[in-house]
Amino acid sequence: MSALIKIDDKEFSFPVMTGTEGEKAIDARSLRKDTGYIFFDQGYGNTGSCESAVTFLDGDNGILRHRGYPIEQLAAHSEFVETAYLIIYGELPNAVQRKKFGQLLRQSGHVETQLQEIFAGFPKEAPPMAMLSSIVNALGAHFPHLATNDFEKDLKNFDLTAAIAISKIRTIGAMIYRHSQGLPFMHPKDLPFCDNLLHLMFSEPYQDYVAIPEVTKALNLLLLMHADHEQNCSTSTVRMVGSSGANLFTSLSAGINALSGPLHGGANVAVMQMLQSIHDEGDDGSRFIEAAKGGSKSNRLMGFGHAVYRNFDPRATIIGQACDSVLKKLGISDPLLDIAKHLEEAALKDDYFVSRKLYPNVDFYSGIIFRALGIPTNMFTVMFAIGRSPGWIANWKEVASNPKGRIYRPRQIFTGSTPRDYVLIDQRS
Ligand code: CMC
Numbered sequence: 371m372s373a374l375i376k377i378d379d380k381e382f383s384f385p386v387m388t389g390t391e392g393e394k395a396i397d398a399r400s401l402r403k404d405t406g407y408i409f410f411d412q413g414y415g416n417t418g419s420c421e422s423a424v425t426f427l428d429g430d431n432g433i434l435r436h437r438g439y440p441i442e443q444l445a446a447h448s449e450f451v452e453t454a455y456l457i458i459y460g461e462l463p464n465a466v467q468r469k470k471f472g473q474l475l476r477q478s479g480h481v482e483t484q485l486q487e488i489f490a491g492f493p494k495e496a497p498p499m500a501m502l503s504s505i506v507n508a509l510g511a512h513f514p515h516l517a518t519n520d521f522e523k524d525l526k527n528f529d530l531t532a533a534i535a536i537s538k539i540r541t542i543g544a545m546i547y548r549h550s551q552g553l554p555f556m557h558p559k560d561l562p563f564c565d566n567l568l569h570l571m572f573s574e575p576y577q578d579y580v581a582i583p584e585v586t587k588a589l590n591l592l593l594l595m596h597a598d599h600e601q602n603c604s605t606s607t608v609r610m611v612g613s614s615g616a617n618l619f620t621s622l623s624a625g626i627n628a629l630s631g632p633l634h635g636g637a638n639v640a641v642m643q644m645l646q647s648i649h650d651e652g653d654d655g656s657r658f659i660e661a662a663k664g665g666s667k668s669n670r671l672m673g674f675g676h677a678v679y680r681n682f683d684p685r686a687t688i689i690g691q692a693c694d695s696v697l698k699k700l701g702i703s704d705p706l707l708d709i710a711k712h713l714e715e716a717a718l719k720d721d722y723f724v725s726r727k728l729y730p731n732v733d734f735y736s737g738i739i740f741r742a743l744g745i746p747t748n749m750f751t752v753m754f755a756i757g758r759s760p761g762w763i764a765n766w767k768e769v770a771s772n773p774k775g776r777i778y779r780p781r782q783i784f785t786g787s788t789p790r791d792y793v794l795i796d797q798r799s
Contacts (some may be wrong), residue, residue: 390602391426400607403716408781415467424764429678445688451563454760457598479558489549498546498752499630505542510619515556517617520768530682531618532763540760543752544570547714564589565593595685596754598761604628608762610778612769625762626755638733638750641673663722673734685732702742
């Protein structure tokens with residue numbers, strides 16, 4: 371099968387590619403060479419930038435699968451570390467593999483004193499995501515033998531590097547929280563991943579924080595929900611940076627920066643701020659709904675809409691359902707949950723949102739659970755980054771392992787000035 375493109379009177383034929391889920395693409399790699407044209411696709415919304423075997427997403431039907439496993443089944447039966455293994459290595463681990471992976475994560479979680487000293491350069495008020503990306507980038511400087519910018523060498527140590535990345539991003543995330551609170555850092559213990567994260571954040575020097583199972587379970591679910599999401603902005607950034615031959619830590623640091631924006635991972639903070647101001651003002655949310663309809667990016671209804679989901683975001687469904695049961699189990703009644711529900715109801719009755727197929731996304735309810743676990747709002751995007759690390763790592767690995775991979779280098783339509791002659795400064799108007 372092939373696709374014909376007719377430009378003026380001339381026809382050009384291009385091969386058609388089909389993915390394992392039947393999704394179709396025109397292989398346009400020779401388009402410019404053959405025709406002199408490029409496709410214009412601002413934001414790449416209609417462009418396949420790579421072939422990937424990690425995650426399948428069907429936005430029209432609200433389907434999300436990691437390595438073939440539906441997100442609903444992973445949410446019901448798996449936990450974050452197991453799903454991280456699945457995403458990175460392609461298969462669910464057997465008992466031996468799971469144990470070994472867990473051990474490697476536990477051995478890799480400590481952040482060395484030299485790296486801890488970086489915090490001295492940051493004020494307490496420093497934005498958490500800026501601290502996270504800086505220190506993750508510094509991991510490459512701290513472990514130069516694991517971050518050589520030579521794929522062949524870096525891949526030889528991949529298991530260890532990946533474990534360091536996942537485990538230390540978690541520890542650094544907790545340290546960021548403690549730094550911003552002026553608290554001393556805690557050392558990781560021989561605990562499961564999520565219990566350790568809670569310990570690293572909330573233990574006191576002489577009083578260990580012991581998480582109740584409901585809290586660990588909810589945290590596990592939230593991290594799992596964020597573990598990967600196909601070619602989103604931050605994952606594409608990781609791939610793009612990695613495509614230059616850059617090591618894993620550098621590529622992850624770039625992904626963390628991409629995630630920090632309010633239209634991407636930063637939305638979970640913005641949602642909470644929006645719900646809080648509705649609460650503080652005693653508003654019913656209509657001010658935010660009306661403002662969001664004005665078309666300005668800075669007034670969007672946060673936690674609503676998605677670049678690819680056009681029906682529902684399956685992660686939002688799972689998290690929305692978990693929200694009620696987690697709060698109930700923890701005996702918490704949060705007025706922001708009621709506000710969120712009313713806001714969702716009102717938006718879903720409004721023609722502006724209905725006609726544009728804008729539904730709650732993963733960030734709409736996740737913050738309410740994070741808040742119930744005692745995690746402050748400014749840390750929400752850091753939690754998203756901890757959860758997303760396996761997806762970024764799996765995608766970097768695909769780039770690094772592909773001997774035929776090209777450096778990411780899109781083209782543009784130039785809209786600037788045509789050639790003109792240089793003018794000396796005293797002759798300029
Ligand atoms: N509030 C109001 N209007 C919106 C919103 C929103 N949240 N989202 C999209 N629109 C409008 C948009 O302005 C456009 O209007 P028009 O047709 O009149 O020009 C229309 O809906 C279609 O937009 P789109 O093409 O579906 O949106 P996009 O692909 O450009 O952007 C998005 C996707 C997620 C950036 C956007 O929906 C948004 O800004 N949402 C709020 C921020 C947010 O919650 N982000 C988290 C996304 S999920 C977590 C993650 O993976 O990052």
